[in-house]
Amino acid sequence: MNRLPPVLASLRLIVVVVAGVLLGLVSAWWAIGNLRFESARGIGQWSMVDDRSKGNPYEAARAARRGGGGLGPSEGIELVTEVDAGNRPLRADCAYTIAGPMPQGVLWTLTVSDRDGRLPVNPAGRFGFTSLDAMTFGPAREVRISLGRDVRPGDFVATTGLASLRLTLRLYSPTVATRAPGREQLPSVTPLGCEEEAG
Amino acid sequence: MMIDTGLRWFVAVLFIAGLTHIATVLLVPGHSRDQAFTGIDLAEAATRLVRVDGRNTVADLDPAFLNAVCRFDGDTGPMRLSGAMPATYWSIAALSEDGRILSTLSREDLRGTDIDLLVGRTAALDAARQSAGIGDIETMALPVDSGFLLVRLFAGDLDDRGRAEESFEGLDCRPASDD
Structure with a gap:
């Protein structure tokens, strides 16, 4: 020994x-x-956030980490995504387009932030769009919002200063809180290219 | 012998990692308690609405809104929120100390734009209504003694922000016992 x-x-x-x-x-x-372990209901690439579900300790920890302030049942619902339509993680050094329909007759806001909720720093002070200021196209009033580090035509959010990327879509209506929209009623996020690919 | 020893230490690492993992996940909510609005002056928030944004809260609030909180607790009794809300979208949420939603009220729940709302425990609400002689008033009964009342006023563009700020200036949030 x-x-x-x-x-x-x-x-x-x-x-x-x-x-x-x-x-x-x-x-x-x-x-x-990691949003992939969210037991919350997924609608396409979007995950519905529910700070009230405290049964699962991971859910409780996630809700606490978010700091609270989510939407209650008479306010509406909050959807987040950290992946694109191909289920690849969103990257701050890539450009994306958020295109497709939004629920009609509902006040919505789309916020671009990092995974800790920090907002982008840009001269326009633009961190997202709302149903009142986004351009819409066609009879279905589809949105087409691009985001990235290089300016693009149309509705655009500069992601300058962000190290990661999260999109939060809030729908303000008690109706959507009881009957959530289907994936065909929500926009999808598709990549336009990344910095190293462009460079 | 060497493999047995290495495996034993590897299992020990996994065991400690498992315990740490479980303890961390269980401790996060407790550790985050009272953290939602730590950046605001609690004494000030007990007598008036205080604006909150990324600078004084970790709560995940919509930046397209003007958000403001006032604090309620068992010592001061029910809080009374009164004033005129903007014509655009607004909502009110009662939150626990750690930012969990307890009850909400939005534009759809109220006729008109004037609001007069009493917030607190059911028994305290009844006592406050009787002592202040308040008859016709909206109430929000809560299962806790203390927490925050969060007012969200839509401020998507400059016009909306102006309307939201005007409403915010006119909103009054104070203990009902002050009346």
Whole structure:
């Protein structure tokens, strides 16, 4: 039996404890922050946020991390996405277009932020669009909003200063809170290109 | 022998990681308690509406709205929110200390734009109505003693923001016992 010297044995114990704690913290941070583990109802690429669902500890942790302030049943619903239509994670160095229909007769707001809710910093002070200021096209009044670091024609949100990307679509109507829109009533997010591809 | 020792330490790492993971997930909500509006002056919010945005709250609020909170707690009794709301969309939400929604009221729930709302526990609401002699008033009964009343006024463009700010200036949120 060749035993380790006490110093090395203690060192190994410290390494094991530190590695275990770090692994636990990182896995918890990843699981709480990852929308893919959201048990909330998904509508296409959008996930419905419900801060009231406290049964699942991960949901409770996510709600707490968001800091609260979500919408109640008589206010409307909140949908978020961190992936594009191809289920690839949204990247702050890529440009995207959000195109398609929006629920009719409902006040909606679309907000561009990072995953921690920080808003983009741009000279126009533009962090999204609403049903009252977005351009609409065709009889279905479809929206076409692009976002990215380089200015594009039409409705555009500059994502300058963001390290990650999250889109939040809030629909203000008690009706949509009881009967959520289908995926065919919501826009989809498609990539237009990324900085390294363009460069 | 070497493999057995390595496997044992690997299992130990996974065991500690599992415990840390579970403890972290369970502790996050408790640790976040009272964090929703830590950046505001609570004493000021107990007597009037205070505007909140990314600078003084971590709550995930819609930046297309003018958001403001006032605080209620069991010591001061029910809060009374009164004034004129804008013609654009608005809503009021009662939140727990950690920012969880308890009850909401929106434009669709109210006739007209004038609001007179009493917020608190059911028993305290009845007592406040009797002592202040208030008959015709909207009430929001809550299951908690303390929390925040969040007022959201739509401010999507400059015109809407102007209307929202005008309404905000005219809104009064104070303990009902002050009447």
